[in-house]
Each structure stands twice: as C-alpha cells, then as structure tokens.
C-alpha cells in the first residue's frame with residue numbers, strides 16, 4: 353500500500369518488524385518475536401513471521417509495501433545483503449539479504465543497525481533536516497552511524513562507521529588486549545560496551561579485585577551490569593571510579609577523534625549504557641570536550657537520540 357513501508361530490526365535476541373508511515377515516521381503496527389534459533393534459515397522464518405504479523409495488524413500484505421529494509425546488529429557488506437560478522441547471532445558471511453528476498457518475494461535492503469538508526473534520526477528524530485550527522489551508540493555493543501552530505505555513508509564495503517572496532521589497545525610484550533566479539537584484540541567495544549564491561553568486572557572480582565559491586569549484586573556475579581558499576585561509582589567505590597575513568601577516556605577520545613575527522617553539525621548519543629549511566633556519560637563528555645579539535649566544535653550540537661529503540665526499525669523501513 354502507498355505511504356506505508358516495512359522495516360525490521362534484527363538484534364541478537366529479537367526480530368522486530370514494523371509497518372511505518374513513510375511521511376511521518378509513525379509506527380502503524382509492529383510485532384516483536386524472540387529468536388529461538390539463530391541459524392540463518394530459522395532467523396529468516398522468524399523475520400517472515402514477524403513481518404506477516406505486523407503487516408496483518410496494519411491490514412496489508414507483507415509484499416505490498418515494496419522493498420523491505422532490515423537493520424542487523426553486525427557488519428554488513430553494503431548492497432549485497434551479506435552479513436559479514438554478527439557476533440550476537442554467531443554469523444560469519446551469511447547471505448541474509450538473498451535468503452530473505454527469496455522467501456519474501458520482494459527486494460530486501462540490509463544495513464548495519466546503527467546506520468539505519470542514524471537514518472531514522474535523520475528523517476524523523478534528533479537529526480531532522482541536518483546534513484552531517486554522527487550517531488554514537490554505547491549499549492550491549494558500540495557503534496556509530498554516519499550521515500555525510502545528507503546521505504548515509506557506508507563506505508566501499510558497507511562497513512564504515514564501525515566505531516566499536518577501532519583499536520584502543522595494542523598487544524605488547526607481557527600484555528594482551530581484551531578480545532572483542534569480532535574476533536580481534538583491543539577494540540573500543542571490548543573495553544566499553546555493556547556486555548564487555550560486565551564480563552571484565554566479573555573476571556576482575558573473580559581474580560580478587562575489591563569493589564562494592566560485589567555487595568550490590570549480593571555476591572551473584574551473574575547480576576553484574578554497567579548500571580551496577582554506575583551505582584558503585586555513586587558510592588565512591590575506588591574500583592568503579594578507576595574503571596569509569598578508563599572507559600570514559602576511551603569513549604571520549606574515540607568520539608572526539610571521530611568528530612574532529614568528520615566535522616558533523618550534530619552528534620547524537622544513545623544506547624543503554626550512555627543513557628542509563630549518567631555519571632559515565634558525564635565523564636565521557638568531559639573527556640570528549642578535552643580531546644575534540646576546537647575547529648570541529650563550532651556549530652556542533654550534541655543531542656540524545658529521540659527515537660530510542662524505534663530508530664532502527666523506522667530507519668530500516670524508510671532507508672533509501
């Protein structure tokens with residue numbers, strides 16, 4: 353049907369499909385389905401079902417809205433629809449776009465989840481009407497979406513904007529950096545994402561680190577999250593203070609370098625860790641201010657993401 357578009361947000365645990373009004377970005381209907389199995393065929397079946405449910409709720413057939421856009425939490429090879437690497441799905445080089453296209457019978461456009469989120473914010477959210485935008489998300493993963501000159505910038509292979517996988521630590525004799533979900537060592541994500549921060553705190557407590565995090569989770573290490581570190585930080589816990597100083601320095605410096613390099617008019621910050629841990633966000637912004645080139649901050653505005661969890665599915669639906 354004219355005026356409506358279908359989008360899918362494919363994360364590591366759920367597939368969410370939505371019917372979106374192309375003119376307003378409003379979600380007309382949506383359906384979220386857990387991924388019981390993560391094999392590509394099983395995920396195609398789950399996505400098809402979610403699309404069918406969402407379209408049905410809006411009173412349209414899934415194939416009637418034209419091309420379907422999908423945002424995937426992983427590295428996507430641009431227009432080919434091949435997901436090179438999606439750690440949460442356990443995928444390497446999966447031709448997901450082709451598989452879904454065959455099953456659905458309409459063209460499918462696959463892109464990185466943060467690229468589609470940036471596009472959603474550009475069309476209907478915190479970056480509306482702005483031509484040069486950098487969106488940075490720090491949640492269970494870390495990444496960025498880049499809009500340059502009004503267009504989504506995805507690079508020669510479609511993997512531009514992978515801020516989570518820039519290196520912030522390199523191996524040297526006697527030191528091995530933390531391993532990232534992408535397989536490489538020393539990535540920003542390995543030091544700053546919610547999942548990796550929690551894993552590190554668990555390891556360090558198990559190795560004898562003294563911190564109030566342990567009381568806050570009542571000795572249950574499975575309950576350690578970035579929010580608990582934030583709580584310990586508020587109590588003045590020395591371990592949490594040192595950890596947040598390190599994480600804020602790495603994030604602040606990395607985002608500042610990205611802004612210095614690309615000169616966006618707007619920087620949008622989002623993701624559960626940055627939005628859910630205000631002390632960390634504050635420290636990060638202070639480090640950002642110290643590190644960013646003065647010339648790149650003229651006319652720069654920093655905003656929180658407006659569309660929240662909806663940015664991906666909306667951006668995917670209206671992707672050009």
Ligand SMILES: [Zn+2]
Pocket residue numbers: 516517532533534535536539541542
């Ligand atoms: Zn990595």
